[in-house]
Amino acid sequence: xxxxxxxxxxxxxxxxxxxxxxxxxxxxxxxxxxxxxxxxxxxxxxxxxxxxxxxxxxxxxxxxxxxxxxxxxxxxxxxxxxxxxxxx
Amino acid sequence: xxxxxxxxxxxxxxxxxxxxxxxxxxxxxxxxxxxxxxxxxxxxxxxxxxxxxxxxxxxxxxxxxxxxxxxxxxxxxxxxxxxxxxxxxxxxxxxxxxxxxxxxxxxxxxxxxxxxxxxxxxxxxxxxxxxxxxxxxxxxxxxxxxxxxxxxxxxxxxxxxxxxxxxxxxxxxxxxxxxxxxxxxxxxxxxxxxxxxxxxxxxxxxxxxxxxxxxxxxxxxxxxxxxxxxxxxxxxxxxxxxxxxxxxxxxxxxxxxxxxxxxxxxxxxxxxxxxxxxxxxxxxxxxxxxxxxxxxxxxxxxxxxxxxxxxxxxxxxxxxxxxxxxxxxxxxxxxxxxxxxxxxxxxxxxxxxxxxxxxxxxxxxxxxxxxxxxxxxxxxxxxxxxxxxxxxxxxxx
Numbered sequence: 061x062x063x064x065x066x067x068x069x070x071x072x073x074x075x076x077x078x079x080x081x082x083x084x085x086x087x088x089x090x091x092x093x094x095x096x097x098x099x100x101x102x103x104x105x106x107x108x109x110x111x112x113x114x115x116x117x118x119x120x121x122x123x124x125x126x127x128x129x130x131x132x133x134x135x136x137x138x139x140x141x142x143x144x145x146x147x148x
Numbered sequence: 149x150x151x152x153x154x155x156x157x158x159x160x161x162x163x164x165x166x167x168x169x170x171x172x173x174x175x176x177x178x179x180x181x182x183x184x185x186x187x188x189x190x191x192x193x194x195x196x197x198x199x200x201x202x203x204x205x206x207x208x209x210x211x212x213x214x215x216x217x218x219x220x221x222x223x224x225x226x227x228x229x230x231x232x233x234x235x236x237x238x239x240x241x242x243x244x245x246x247x248x249x250x251x252x253x254x255x256x257x258x259x260x261x262x263x264x265x266x267x268x269x270x271x272x273x274x275x276x277x278x279x280x281x282x283x284x285x286x287x288x289x290x291x292x293x294x295x296x297x298x299x300x301x302x303x304x305x306x307x308x309x310x311x312x313x314x315x316x317x318x319x320x321x322x323x324x325x326x327x328x329x330x331x332x333x334x335x336x337x338x339x340x341x342x343x344x345x346x347x348x349x350x351x352x353x354x355x356x357x358x359x360x361x362x363x364x365x366x367x368x369x370x371x372x373x374x375x376x377x378x379x380x381x382x383x384x385x386x387x388x389x390x391x392x393x394x395x396x397x398x399x400x401x402x403x404x405x406x407x408x409x410x411x412x413x414x415x416x417x418x419x420x421x422x423x424x425x426x427x428x429x430x431x432x433x434x435x436x437x438x439x440x441x442x443x444x445x446x447x448x449x450x451x452x453x454x455x456x457x458x459x460x461x462x463x464x465x466x467x468x469x470x471x472x473x474x475x476x477x478x479x480x481x482x483x484x485x486x487x488x489x490x491x492x493x494x495x496x497x498x499x500x501x502x503x504x505x506x507x508x509x510x511x512x513x514x515x516x517x518x519x520x521x522x523x524x525x526x527x528x529x530x531x532x533x534x535x536x537x538x539x540x541x542x543x544x545x
Contacts, residue, residue, distance in 0.1 A: 073445040074419040104435025107419030
């Protein structure tokens with residue numbers, strides 16, 4: 061079986077995201093399922109630029125999973141979405 | 149901004165068991181007359197008595213140096229004022245006065261008056277320089293011998309160091325590790341070795357290294373007060389802090405130009421600003437997740453830049469740390485500490501402040517500590533100037 065490519069996950073560490081929950085997301089080691097963790101490549105990003113978009117329904121913190129940017133991220137939502145992307 | 153920086157610092161270790169020193173060091177800068185005067189005085193004996201005598205001498209020397217009076221004449225006045233010890237028939241305090249006048253970069257005039265302290269040392273880069281001293285003999289009432297005062301004029305240039313120390317350094321180790329003490333030669337060799345090892349060693353570090361070595365020779369229980377003062381003439385260390393995106397996109401290129409032409413350390417503070425710079429210089433921006441902190445976002449790494457941090461949160465924490473004069477050791481290892489460390493290592497800090505407003509920070513759910521960029525930069529500059537005597541400047545883009 062060909063080895064699957066890891067899912068790219070980018071956590072925004074910009075000011076708005078960081079103060080509204082992004083800081084806790086950076087501790088992903090502590091709450092993410094190890095199997096899911098092994099199958100994704102998590103990194104920080106200085107700003108995804110989403111918080112400045114006018115009329116956006118979602119707020120900070122933002123996380124990019126694959127090519128999609130998700131807002132209003134919480135630990136639970138993060139775990140679910142990353143797991144979903146890994147098992148897809 | 150000034151192209152010249154005269155770095156003066158001293159280190160002092162009291163005689164073992166004493167809580168007060170018999171060596172007194174004074175330093176004053178007079179920016180209007182471009183003059184710096186440093187005085188080192190060693191009072192006879194140790195403890196309180198020596199301290200009183202040395203303070204008296206140092207303050208006299210200091211005040212007189214700032215007057216229009218000729219330095220030799222002031223020295224004579226001090227000598228005649230100094231009491232003479234009844235038993236030993238010698239003077240109560242020795243002194244060295246270094247009077248530096250620096251009207252321009254290639255004209256740094258030093259007038260040196262030495263009385264009974266070990267001879268000062270001069271290094272041009274790491275090469276010791278010997279110069280002629282003019283001897284002045286004075287006879288005072290009650291003294292058993294003629295007093296010899298030596299005076300000299302020196303021209304210092306960028307890269308030169310003048311080292312002045314009390315006899316606690318030259319006599320270190322006497323009778324123990326070294327029968328005749330460390331002596332002038334020993335201090336010279338040690339200082340030369342230190343400068344060769346680290347050619348840009350600061351006055352702070354060099355003076356401490358010499359004083360610690362002397363104390364070590366005395367087996368960490370010094371027999372006399374050890375004071376070492378270093379004057380180092382050098383180019384200022386500059387740091388550029390870029391924070392906030394320029395008001396319009398067209399000005400991004402100007403920012404790039406300014407960054408390219410700046411000589412010194414470069415700090416980028418702000419996520420969006422970092423993205424702009426990474427695009428302009430075509431450099432990869434990577435967030436370093438190895439150090440986690442609940443207070444400030446992690447630093448990023450970009451080739452060619454010394455520090456890349458988040459903006460407002462980090463800056464306000466840096467301003468607070470500088471205002472409270474927090475010691476580096478007490479700060480956790482995060483972006484704030486790295487920022488403060490770079491600030492401490494600079495003589496001149498230039499801020500380029502982007503004036504574009506970040507819409508995301510207008511959200512009422514964001515903590516109030518994220519204030520207005522200008523206010524925070526104002527606090528930073530004030531703290532740097534008042535608490536750390538740094539030169540700062542700023543421009544808006």
